[in-house]
Amino acid sequence: MKTKLQKLSFRIMVIFSIIIFVAIILYDIYSIRFINTTTKKVNLKSTTRIMMILPENQIYWSWFLDQFNKISEKQSILPDIVFYNTSSEAYKFLKLAEVVKPDAIVMCNIYNSKEIAQALSSLKNKGIFIVSLFNDMLFRYEDVFVGIDYYYKGKIAGKIIYRVLREKQNVPTKLKIAIVNPLYTTIGGTLEVKGLVDFLKEKGIRDVTIKNFNFEYPSFPPEEVARQLILENAQKFNVIYVGSETDTMTVAQNILTFNKLDQFIVIGAGTNEKLQKYVREKIINGIINDNGQLIAQKLCEALLSWKKFGHASSYISTNFEVIE
Amino acid sequence: MKFFSLQSKLLAFFLILIVSLLAIDILIQYNNNYLISLVNETLDTINTINRTKQDINILNSNIQRYLSLGDSDSMLAVYGSINSIDEKLSMLESKILSREEYLYYTNLNALFEHLSKLAEKLIIYKKGNLPLAKVYSEYIDFSGFLNEYLEKFSEQKVKFTMEIHIKAQQQLNTIRRVNTAVILIWTLFATLLSIVFSSTFTTPIINLSKVANKIAHGNLEVQLPSYSSNDEVAILYDSFSNMISNIKEMVKKLEEKADLERMYAQQKIEAIKYKQALQEAELKNLQAQINPHFLFNTLNTILQIAMFENAKQTYEILLRTSNYLRYVVHNINRIVKLKEEIDNVKNYMYIYSMRFGDRIRLDIEIEEELNELLVPCMILQPLVENAIIHGFKEKESGEIKILAKKNENQAIIEVIDNGRGIDFATIENLKNSSFEETKTTGIGLSNIAKRLSFFYRIANPLTIEANPQGGTKVTIRVPFLTEISQLPKQEVDI
Numbered sequence: 031m032k033t034k035l036q037k038l039s040f041r042i043m044v045i046f047s048i049i050i051f052v053a054i055i056l057y058d059i060y061s062i063r064f065i066n067t068t069t070k071k072v073n074l075k076s077t078t079r080i081m082m083i084l085p086e087n088q089i090y091w092s093w094f095l096d097q098f099n100k101i102s103e104k105q106s107i108l109p110d111i112v113f114y115n116t117s118s119e120a121y122k123f124l125k126l127a128e129v130v131k132p133d134a135i136v137m138c139n140i141y142n143s144k145e146i147a148q149a150l151s152s153l154k155n156k157g158i159f160i161v162s163l164f165n166d167m168l169f170r171y172e173d174v175f176v177g178i179d180y181y182y183k184g185k186i187a188g189k190i191i192y193r194v195l196r197e198k199q200n201v202p203t204k205l206k207i208a209i210v211n212p213l214y215t216t217i218g219g220t221l222e223v224k225g226l227v228d229f230l231k232e233k234g235i236r237d238v239t240i241k242n243f244n245f246e247y248p249s250f251p252p253e254e255v256a257r258q259l260i261l262e263n264a265q266k267f268n269v270i271y272v273g274s275e276t277d278t279m280t281v282a283q284n285i286l287t288f289n290k291l292d293q294f295i296v297i298g299a300g301t302n303e304k305l306q307k308y309v310r311e312k313i314i315n316g317i318i319n320d321n322g323q324l325i326a327q328k329l330c331e332a333l334l335s336w337k338k339f340g341h342a343s344s345y346i347s348t349n350f351e352v353i354e
Numbered sequence: 355m356k357f358f359s360l361q362s363k364l365l366a367f368f369l370i371l372i373v374s375l376l377a378i379d380i381l382i383q384y385n386n387n388y389l390i391s392l393v394n395e396t397l398d399t400i401n402t403i404n405r406t407k408q409d410i411n412i413l414n415s416n417i418q419r420y421l422s423l424g425d426s427d428s429m430l431a432v433y434g435s436i437n438s439i440d441e442k443l444s445m446l447e448s449k450i451l452s453r454e455e456y457l458y459y460t461n462l463n464a465l466f467e468h469l470s471k472l473a474e475k476l477i478i479y480k481k482g483n484l485p486l487a488k489v490y491s492e493y494i495d496f497s498g499f500l501n502e503y504l505e506k507f508s509e510q511k512v513k514f515t516m517e518i519h520i521k522a523q524q525q526l527n528t529i530r531r532v533n534t535a536v537i538l539i540w541t542l543f544a545t546l547l548s549i550v551f552s553s554t555f556t557t558p559i560i561n562l563s564k565v566a567n568k569i570a571h572g573n574l575e576v577q578l579p580s581y582s583s584n585d586e587v588a589i590l591y592d593s594f595s596n597m598i599s600n601i602k603e604m605v606k607k608l609e610e611k612a613d614l615e616r617m618y619a620q621q622k623i624e625a626i627k628y629k630q631a632l633q634e635a636e637l638k639n640l641q642a643q644i645n646p647h648f649l650f651n652t653l654n655t656i657l658q659i660a661m662f663e664n665a666k667q668t669y670e671i672l673l674r675t676s677n678y679l680r681y682v683v684h685n686i687n688r689i690v691k692l693k694e695e696i697d698n699v700k701n702y703m704y705i706y707s708m709r710f711g712d713r714i715r716l717d718i719e720i721e722e723e724l725n726e727l728l729v730p731c732m733i734l735q736p737l738v739e740n741a742i743i744h745g746f747k748e749k750e751s752g753e754i755k756i757l758a759k760k761n762e763n764q765a766i767i768e769v770i771d772n773g774r775g776i777d778f779a780t781i782e783n784l785k786n787s788s789f790e791e792t793k794t795t796g797i798g799l800s801n802i803a804k805r806l807s808f809f810y811r812i813a814n815p816l817t818i819e820a821n822p823q824g825g826t827k828v829t830i831r832v833p834f835l836t837e838i839s840q841l842p843k844q845e846v847d848i
Contacts, residue, residue: 039551040363043544044370050540051374054533058381061529079457108457125492126499129468130461 078337081132082111083123084163085140090274093301093319098326105330109136117141124149127158134159134333136176139167147171159336161329173336176329178320179347184225187297190316190354191226191269192233194295204237205230206266208259210281211244211273226271241265256284260294268295275300278317282308309353316354324348361586378533382526389522396515399449403508406442407501409435414497417473421490424480432477436470446507452514458507465500472496555587562594574602646683650676671708674701686731689809689838692758692767693725695734699756702735706742713751714742720758726836727758727765730809733802737769737828740799744780745773745825752825765834772825781818799828806832811842 084091095111102109110132114120120141127135128149135158139146150171154160162172195201209223227238243255259270260281272278278298282305285291296314298305308314328346335342413435420428443459443466450456472493479486561579568576578598581591653676660669678701681694696718703716716738738754746752757768799818806815810832821827835841 039547039554040367043547043551044367046543046547047367047370047374047540050536051370051377054536055374055377055381057532058378058529061525077453077456079460103453106453108453110457110461122495125495126465129496129499130464 077106077108078134078333079108079132080110080134080136080333081123081127081130082109082163083120083127083135083137083139084111084113085120085138086113086115088113090276093275094322094325097323098329101323101326101330105334107330107333117143117146121145121149124153127153128156131156132158133337134161136161136163136329136333137168138163138165140165142167159333161332163329174332174342174344174346176325176332176346177348178325178350180221181225181228183318183350184222184227185229186225186318186350186352187222187271187316188226188229188233190297190318190352191295192230192235193354194315201234202268203235204239205235205268206239207241207269207271208265208267209240209242209271209273210255210259210277211242241267253280253284256280260284260290261288263293270294270296272296272298275302275305278305278314282313285313306353316352319351319353321348321351363585382529385522385526389519392515392518395449396511399446399511400508402442402445402449403504403511406439406446407504409439409442410497410500410504413439413473414494417476417490417493421476421480421486429477432473436473439466440470449511452510454510455507455514458503458510462500462503462507465496465503469493469496469500555585558587558591562590565598566594569598569601574598574605646679649683650680653679671705674704677701678705682732682735684731688731689728689841690731691725692720692727692729692765695729695731696720696725696756698732699734699738702738714746715751715753717753717755719755721760724758724760724765724767724834727832728835728838728841729832730805733806733830734767734769736798736802741769741771741773741826741828744776745771747774749773760834763834765830765832767830767832769828769830770821770825771827772821772823775820775824776818776826781820806830809841810835 091113098109110130112123112126114123120137120139121143124135124137124146135153137150137160139162147169150160150168154171159174160168160172162168162175162177164177166172166175166177191205191207192201207226223240223242227240230238243259256277258264259267261284270281272281275298278296278300279302281296281298285294285296291313297316297318298314299317299319301319305314305317309317325348328348332342332346413432416428416431416435420432443462446459446462450459472489475489476486476493478484479489558579558581561581565576565578578591578595581588653672657669657672657676660666660672678698681698681701699716699718703714706714734756738756741754745754752771752773755768755770757766757770759766799816803814803816807813812832815830815832817829817831819827819829
C-alpha cells in the first residue's frame, strides 16, 4: 500500500495541483468577469423614464424609496426623483418635466396650487402618464392613484386605542387625540381621522376631539411638539397618534424621560427595532406601518402596465403592517 | 533527459506552479488596471462636467451682457458658449456607464436644447424690443436645472465608480482570500504528498547508504535491495551494483595473487633452507670423514717416533700435515688473519712438493700490514689447490703467485698461476657458482665468493680472469679490516 502510494504520489500531486490551480484560475476569471460586466453598457432605450416629484423631507421617504429603487431597477424603470419645499418649486419641477419629457410623472402633491394644476394639465395634454402617490391632490389629472386606504388605517388606529382602553377597563365617553404628522400627510390624514373617529364612535366613545400637529421639517422640531404634548399637556390629550418613525422615537423617549407611562395611549410608525422593543414594554401601544415594499411594487406594476398596454387600474391601495 | 526522471518530474511540477501563480497574478493585475482606468475615466468625466458648468456660467454672463448691450460680439459670444456646451455634452455621452447616468444625460440634452431655444428667444426678443422678463426668468430656472443635472451626473458618476470600486475591491479581496485559502490547503496537501514522494527516492538512497556502509566495513556479501524504476536513483542502483561486483572480483583476484606470492615465498624459503642444510651436511660429511682427535694423536705419535729415529724429513712432513689438517678440520666458519691463511697455504704446498716434487713453485708477496687482515678461514688454499689441479694438470712445472696489497681502505689479494689457463666456458661456470670439484677440498670458487660476500656484506668480492701472460688470475677485493669490532655483525668463531 505504502509502495503504491509512493509510486503514485507524484502523479496525485501533479493532478491535484493542476485541478486546484485550474479551478483557482477559472474562479478568478469568473469573478473578474463579474466585475467587468457590472460596467458593461446596457440597452437603456427600452427603459421607462419617470420623474418622481415628492415633498421634502428626503429622509422620511426612505421607507418607500429604498424599496422602490430596488424594484424599479429590476423592472427597468429609471426614476428621476426630485423633492420640493414650496408650491413654486413643485411647479418648476412640473415645467422641467415638460422639457425633459419623461414617460411618466409620479407626484405626491400637498399644495392646492392653480399653477400646479395648469402644469399638470399641460403634461396630461402631452400624453405623459400621471400617477398620484399617497393622496389624490392632482386635481383629477392623475391617471392612477397609488397609495393607502387611509380610512381603513384610521379604523385600525381606533381598534388599537379601544383595545388599550378595554385592557385598562376604563372606556371613557370622551377622548382627546393628538395627531402628529409631517405636513405632506395632511390630505391622507383627513380620511384617516374619519376612519378613526367613526370606529371609536361605533364603540361608544361619542366625544372624540382631534388636534393635528402638522409641521414642515426642519422648521418645526418634533422635540418641541413632543415636549409640549407630554410634559406640559395643557390640552389633556389621552392619545398621541404619530405618523413617522422619527417622531414616534421622539415621543417614546420623552415619555420615558418625563416618566409619563400609562398617561398616554401612543400609536406610532416605523420599522426601527427599538420601537418594537417599546411596544413589548408597553411604552408604545401599537405601530401601524405603511407597507413601502407593497406600494413600490404596485406603483411599478401600474407604470409597466401603462407602458405595455396603455392603461392601468385607476385606484391602487395597499394595506399596512400592524405591531401591537 | 528522460520524461520520468526525477529532474523532469520536478521541473514539470514547478512549471505548473509558476505558470498558475503567474496567471493568477496577471488576472489580478489586469483587474487592478481596470479599476485604475475606471477611476481615471471618472476623473476625466468630472473634469468635463466642471468645464461645462464654467461654460454655462459664461453663457449666462454673455446673455446678460447681450441683454444689456445688444451688440453683435455679445451675441456671437452667446452662440460660442452654446456650441462649447454642446461639444462638451457630446463628450459626456461616451462616458455613460449606468442607467442613472443615461437618465441624467437624456435630461441634460433636453434641458440644453430648451436652454438654447430660450437663449435664441431672448436674442430675438431683445432684437425686437419685446418684453423678455418671463423668458429670462425661465432661462435662469433652466440654467439652474442644467447645472443641477450636471451635478447629478457628476455625483452619479462618482457614486457609480465608488460602487464599482468597492465591489471590485471586495471581489478582489474575496478572490485573494479564496486563492490564499486554496493555496494553503494545496500547500498542506502537497507537503504531505511531497514527503511521500521524496521518500520514493530518499528511501532507496538511505538503503543504498546502509549497504555502502556495510561494504566500507568489509562486508562484500551484503545484498542490495531491489529497486525497479526508470529514474536517476535506478541508474545509481545499477552503478552501485556493478561497483560491488567489480570490487568483489578485484578482491578475489588480489587474494589469488597473494596466495601465489605466499606460495612462491614459501618455496623460496624452503629452497634456501634446503641449500643450507645441504651445505651443513657437506661440512658435517667432511668433518665426519676424519676423527680429528684420533688422527692428531696418531700423527703426534708418528711425529715423536720420527724424531726419536732422527728422520728429519718425515718429522717435517708429519708436522706440516698435522698443522694443515688441524687448520682444515677446525671450524670452517671461524675468522682468521691473512697470515694464518698464508701459513696454511705454505703447509699445503710443502705437503704437495713432498708428494709431487718441486715442479710448482709458490711465490708469496704480501705487504706487512696485510698480515693482520681478517678473513674467513679457508679462502686461499682452495684457490691454490684449484690452480694446481686445473692449471698444471698437463704441465710439468709452473709458478703460483700470491700477491696481497692495500689500496686505500681495500685489501687486494691475487692468486696468479701461469698454468694452461682457463677457458671462457669454465670462467662462466665459475661465475655461475657451479664449478665444484670433488677431488679437491670440495670448497669451490662460488663457495669462497659467497662466504666473502656474506662475511664483509659486499657484492662481487671475487673475480676470475685469464692471465695475459697465460694462466689464471683470481682477485679478491675486500675491505681492509683488522679488528673484529669493525666487521659487520655476524656469528663468528675466532
